[in-house]
Amino acid sequence: MNPDTRKMKTDRPRKNPLVMFIHKLGSPPWFYGFTGKFVPWLWAVFTVLTVWGLYLGLIKAPPDYLQGEIYRIMYIHVPAAWMSMMIYVLMAGMGFIALIWRIRTMEIMAMNSAPIGAAFTLIALATGSLWGRPTWGTYWVWDARLTSELVLLFLYLGVIGLFKAMDEPRKAARAASLLALVGLVNLPIIHFSVKWWNTLHQGSSISLTGSKIDPSMLWPLLIMAVAMKFYYAANLITRSRVTLLQQDLRKSWTRDVIEDATPERIL
Amino acid sequence: MLTEQPSENIGGSMAAAFLALLRRDLLLAFRRRTELLFPVAFLLVVVSLFPLGIGPNPALLARIAPGVIWIAALLATVIALDGLFRSDFDDGTLEQFILSGHPLTLLVLAKIVAHWLVAGLPLVLLSPLLAIWMNLPMESLGVMVLTLMLGTPILSLIGSIGVGLTVGLKRGGQLLSLLVFPLYVPILIVATAAVMAASDGLPYGAFLGLLTAGLVISVTLAPFAAAAALKISLS
Numbered sequence: 001m002n003p004d005t006r007k008m009k010t011d012r013p014r015k016n017p018l019v020m021f022i023h024k025l026g027s028p029p030w031f032y033g034f035t036g037k038f039v040p041w042l043w044a045v046f047t048v049l050t051v052w053g054l055y056l057g058l059i060k061a062p063p064d065y066l067q068g069e070i071y072r073i074m075y076i077h078v079p080a081a082w083m084s085m086m087i088y089v090l091m092a093g094m095g096f097i098a099l100i101w102r103i104r105t106m107e108i109m110a111m112n113s114a115p116i117g118a119a120f121t122l123i124a125l126a127t128g129s130l131w132g133r134p135t136w137g138t139y140w141v142w143d144a145r146l147t148s149e150l151v152l153l154f155l156y157l158g159v160i161g162l163f164k165a166m167d168e169p170r171k172a173a174r175a176a177s178l179l180a181l182v183g184l185v186n187l188p189i190i191h192f193s194v195k196w197w198n199t200l201h202q203g204s205s206i207s208l209t210g211s212k213i214d215p216s217m218l219w220p221l222l223i224m225a226v227a228m229k230f231y232y233a234a235n236l237i238t239r240s241r242v243t244l245l246q247q248d249l250r251k252s253w254t255r256d257v258i259e260d261a262t263p264e265r266i267l
Numbered sequence: 268m269l270t271e272q273p274s275e276n277i278g279g280s281m282a283a284a285f286l287a288l289l290r291r292d293l294l295l296a297f298r299r300r301t302e303l304l305f306p307v308a309f310l311l312v313v314v315s316l317f318p319l320g321i322g323p324n325p326a327l328l329a330r331i332a333p334g335v336i337w338i339a340a341l342l343a344t345v346i347a348l349d350g351l352f353r354s355d356f357d358d359g360t361l362e363q364f365i366l367s368g369h370p371l372t373l374l375v376l377a378k379i380v381a382h383w384l385v386a387g388l389p390l391v392l393l394s395p396l397l398a399i400w401m402n403l404p405m406e407s408l409g410v411m412v413l414t415l416m417l418g419t420p421i422l423s424l425i426g427s428i429g430v431g432l433t434v435g436l437k438r439g440g441q442l443l444s445l446l447v448f449p450l451y452v453p454i455l456i457v458a459t460a461a462v463m464a465a466s467d468g469l470p471y472g473a474f475l476g477l478l479t480a481g482l483v484i485s486v487t488l489a490p491f492a493a494a495a496a497l498k499i500s501l502s
Contacts, residue, residue: 157445161445178428183450190452194453197456
């Protein structure tokens with residue numbers, strides 16, 4: 001053992017840089033400053049990827065031999081449906097962290113995820129319904145995946161409703177996080193019970209081992225899926241920064257931020 | 268506020284606390300006997316509306332009977348659940364539960380059991396009458412009662428989490444239905460599938476097995492979540 005390590009043991013234990021980083025993210029002024037640096041980049045990457053993905057998907061990709069042009073709604077529908085489920089899991093995960101360690105930035109992020117996730121769920125349902133009309137001949141069928149998605153929308157609405165119903169935001173966030181966790185435990189049960197209840201939907205075309213879609217159609221889909229993830233990150237962080245400012249309106253760091261952002265002549 | 272006392276002096280063993288709370292809640296319910304009839308009367312009225320709205324065709328009624336009776340039972344349970352913690356929340360009894368030194372999870376379970384005996388069991392006992400009204404075949408009548416016997420406790424257990432989260436709110440009742448109905452979807456599907464399978468002469472044991480599994484899972488997990496929810500509401 002060299003003398004340096006022995007000396008360290010007598011000092012205060014040095015924090016792992018990753019742990020330090022996570023600790024700092026819990027501090028509102030640090031979180032605000034840190035995210036302010038890269039949130040414009042998230043928006044920029046989202047814009048570039050969306051334009052690229054939509055160009056490949058809507059213009060370059062060939063029409064489907066069976067469905068013709070209508071299949072192109074997939075480039076919105078499928079990524080939105082993926083996002084709706086991913087955001088619920090992330091929301092419940094952040095809610096879990098918020099409940100255990102009571103980190104306020106996590107509470108805010110979990111609660112700001114809910115409206116974004118609900119919006120993706122609504123988009124998935126609406127585009128699916130529009131896609132179903134020409135291909136299945138009806139706007140709505142009670143098929144397993146549509147029904148699961150509808151139940152998911154109800155779960156999101158429950159989380160949002162509970163959060164808005166309580167006056168004290170931190171208590172409301174903890175209550176809604178607990179509800180999101182209960183929903184997460186139930187989600188697989190709901191999914192499999194509904195799936196087994198009725199299956200009419202076409203099977204999954206993409207799995208982890210391979211895909212049944214031609215590469216010229218698959219690439220735009222994957223690009224759009226990544227673009228939506230950047231959208232979620234950018235939207236979530238932008239919303240959370242505003243929520244932080246609103247909650248800390250009377251604190252000194254907020255005053256500094258607002259004074260820095262306001263031109264002299266207005267002050 | 269109570270002065271701090273060592274917990275062994277207050278309530279005795281955990282089993283004694285559980286039984287004492289169960290006895291108290293049953294006694295309170297029995298003192299207000301008329302209110303015991305509310306969920307039962309609600310179920311009767313709702314189910315009787317269906318033949319009036321759809322028409323008295325016996326074959327059609329028999330087809331929709333499991334769904335109608337189960338949905339009416341869901342509604343009756345949620346309406347009754349709204350009052351599960353209300354009076355204890357308003358008069359501070361819940362705070363005394365937390366101070367008592369007994370696990371809140373156990374006390375919550377006692378309250379849920381008492382509530383089911385008062386509001387859930389009457390629905391189960393009434394269901395044969397409803398099944399006859401709805402022209403359900405005699406062979407599946409027993410299965411209907413069994414699914415309600417296994418399923419209504421699950422409804423009470425899962426619902427208690429929602430009640431714990433909404434107890435401090437003024438319009439908690441309306442929000443409660445939004446919170447818990449999505450969670451009730453699997454129970455509704457499995458229970459009605461069991462009754463329909465029985466009506467069609469198919470095996471239904473697997474569905475009853477799934478319901479039993481659901482009951483075991485919710486008995487073990489839901490009281491913890493409900494206790495955590497109550498602690499948030501009281502904070």
